[in-house]
Amino acid sequence: MDYFIIFITTVTGLYFHWWLYKRIQRWTDRDLALSFAGDDPAKRAYMLERLQQAQTEGVKRKALAAWLERAATQYRPAASAPPQQA
Numbered sequence: 001m002d003y004f005i006i007f008i009t010t011v012t013g014l015y016f017h018w019w020l021y022k023r024i025q026r027w028t029d030r031d032l033a034l035s036f037a038g039d040d041p042a043k044r045a046y047m048l049e050r051l052q053q054a055q056t057e058g059v060k061r062k063a064l065a066a067w068l069e070r071a072a073t074q075y076r077p078a079a080s081a082p083p084q085q086a
Contacts, residue, residue, distance in 0.1 A: 025061075032065060036072035046075050 033051040037044040050071040059067050 029064065033068050036068055040077070042077060043075055047072060
């Protein structure tokens with residue numbers, strides 16, 4: 001019975017550490033993407049979309065910063081509507 005308790009506790013602890021590690025990775029990736037966006041809400045949304053695209057394409061973590069930097073340089077703000085004349 002003691003071995004069972006030790007086994008369950010160890011497996012639970014390892015799973016929790018893995019989950020926490022993955023959660024922190026997601027947070028840091030998100031912060032990295034948002035760091036390229038600055039305070040512009042439209043660019044923040046754009047960079048989060050690019051982060052999702054990078055994850056879908058399987059971009060490795062070592063290459064993610066350069067990939068996101070290239071994506072940030074490709075950002076073009078939407079043209080604002082022309083002013084209305086009275």
